[in-house]
Amino acid sequence: MDPANDVTLTVNGTRVSRRIPARQHLVDFLREELGLTGSHIGCEHGVCGACTVRVDGQIVRGCLMLAVQADGCTVDTVEGLSDSKELAALQKSFHEKNALQCGFCTPGMLMAAQDLVRQGKSLSREKIREHISGNYCRCTGYQAIVDAIEEVLQTEVIHGQG
Amino acid sequence: MKAPPFAYVKPRSLAEAFELIERPGAKVLAGGQSLIPSLNMRLSAPELLVDITGLSSLKTITLEQGVVRIGALVTHTQLAESEPIAKHVPLLAQAVSHIAHPAIRNRGTLGGSIAFADPAAEYPACLVALDASIVVQGKAGERMVPAQKFFKGLFEVDLAPGELVVAAEIRAQLKDERSAFLELARRHGDYAIIGLAAYKSKGNRFVFFGAGATPVFARHASSATEAKEAVSLLKKDLNPPADLYHSPATKLHLAGVLLERAWTQLTTSR
Numbered sequence: 029m030d031p032a033n034d035v036t037l038t039v040n041g042t043r044v045s046r047r048i049p050a051r052q053h054l055v056d057f058l059r060e061e062l063g064l065t066g067s068h069i070g071c072e073h074g075v076c077g078a079c080t081v082r083v084d085g086q087i088v089r090g091c092l093m094l095a096v097q098a099d100g101c102t103v104d105t106v107e108g109l110s111d112s113k114e115l116a117a118l119q120k121s122f123h124e125k126n127a128l129q130c131g132f133c134t135p136g137m138l139m140a141a142q143d144l145v146r147q148g149k150s151l152s153r154e155k156i157r158e159h160i161s162g163n164y165c166r167c168t169g170y171q172a173i174v175d176a177i178e179e180v181l182q183t184e185v186i187h188g189q190g
Numbered sequence: 191m192k193a194p195p196f197a198y199v200k201p202r203s204l205a206e207a208f209e210l211i212e213r214p215g216a217k218v219l220a221g222g223q224s225l226i227p228s229l230n231m232r233l234s235a236p237e238l239l240v241d242i243t244g245l246s247s248l249k250t251i252t253l254e255q256g257v258v259r260i261g262a263l264v265t266h267t268q269l270a271e272s273e274p275i276a277k278h279v280p281l282l283a284q285a286v287s288h289i290a291h292p293a294i295r296n297r298g299t300l301g302g303s304i305a306f307a308d309p310a311a312e313y314p315a316c317l318v319a320l321d322a323s324i325v326v327q328g329k330a331g332e333r334m335v336p337a338q339k340f341f342k343g344l345f346e347v348d349l350a351p352g353e354l355v356v357a358a359e360i361r362a363q364l365k366d367e368r369s370a371f372l373e374l375a376r377r378h379g380d381y382a383i384i385g386l387a388a389y390k391s392k393g394n395r396f397v398f399f400g401a402g403a404t405p406v407f408a409r410h411a412s413s414a415t416e417a418k419e420a421v422s423l424l425k426k427d428l429n430p431p432a433d434l435y436h437s438p439a440t441k442l443h444l445a446g447v448l449l450e451r452a453w454t455q456l457t458t459s460r
Contacts, residue, residue: 033198092294
């Protein structure tokens with residue numbers, strides 16, 4: 029039988045406690061225990077970025093962290109940041125620029141992009157590409173994704189310093 | 191791909207950690223950015239994971255009497271954002287942006303990278319170039335190992351059962367010293383095809399990674415007095431193994447390209 033541990037963590041503002049197998053990944057915990065299927069599972073070894081979530085304010089790979097390691101942590105997923113409207117500008121820009129086709133990579137891409145937006149700096153396209161280099165998209169060729177992020181960065185910086 | 195079953199424990203003190211890691215089938219978990227993929231792919235099947243990330247004493251960067259001590263649990267992101275590192279160990283500050291991607295840099299640690307000793311990893315080569323010391327601790331106490339001796343073979347390090355890497359100690363870079371870090375990869379954040387950590391103090395120290403089982407100190411090239419000579423001496427120092435895409439000859443050529451670029455940086459940068 030799988031050894032199990034008790035965990036208590038805050039997910040999208042709600043405190044949850046569960047007894048879970050030690051080997052369960054954070055992204056599996058979110059999807060299977062909590063029904064938060066916005067964080068996707070792609071490669072399951074840290075290459076594709078589809079499972080990107082935020083733990084204690086920093087983006088991480090949900091497949092390279094055990095759920096038990098998130099004990100006591102604050103976890104935010106694409107659902108939480110959508111509901112709080114934190115992602116609203118990026119979502120609008122992704123929509124307008126056609127920055128997705130199949131949409132599988134989009135939740136992870138938004139989480140990585142928002143990490144950049146939060147830094148509040150206007151950045152070159154090269155820097156944007158560097159920041160999302162750990163998130164694979166197999167449809168768009170990235171051009172439109174970079175367009176979308178670039179637009180939000182420029183708008184945020186103008187408004188932020190307005 | 192799901193990890194095989196294991197038990198998990200998170201010690202609150204070093205003493206407790208030393209007890210736990212001696213148990214049969216125990217494995218140390220730090221940032222987990224190499225260990226967890228290997229568990230997912232079932233390349234490793236420990237019975238017990240000892241998560242040392244609760245040991246806050248291993249998370250600090252200090253500067254004392256010209257020596258920078260970096261705790262084993264300092265993450266790549268912490269290193270990248272550290273002022274003392276940017277000022278006193280610029281080689282590491284340059285290296286860190288080549289390590290994987292932001293989401294991985296937020297969890298991966300210096301100590302994990304040192305103890306795992308991937309031959310394509312950035313830190314081991316930097317530490318050899320900097321002539322750093324690896325601080326190893328076990329129940330019996332602390333010992334210092336020169337980086338060049340610590341990396342013994344492919345994924346093999348001078349670490350006895352029951353011991354942990356607790357820190358790395360590096361002499362702060364002096365005003366007239368220079369460092370350069372260069373890496374070639376197919377995509378940003380990928381494993382290096384070949385890379386070079388270079389340090390110029392009284393003499394040069396050129397250390398290549400992705401060029402053998404361990405970081406390779408290019409002894410002959412390091413003793414050269416001009417770039418062309420250094421490049422021509424490289425073949426005495428390096429015999430890089432082929433990877434999926436690059437023959438040994440290609441890698442040797444690319445090593446020479448990096449060496450020339452590093453030479454320019456070391457002699458012109460301020």
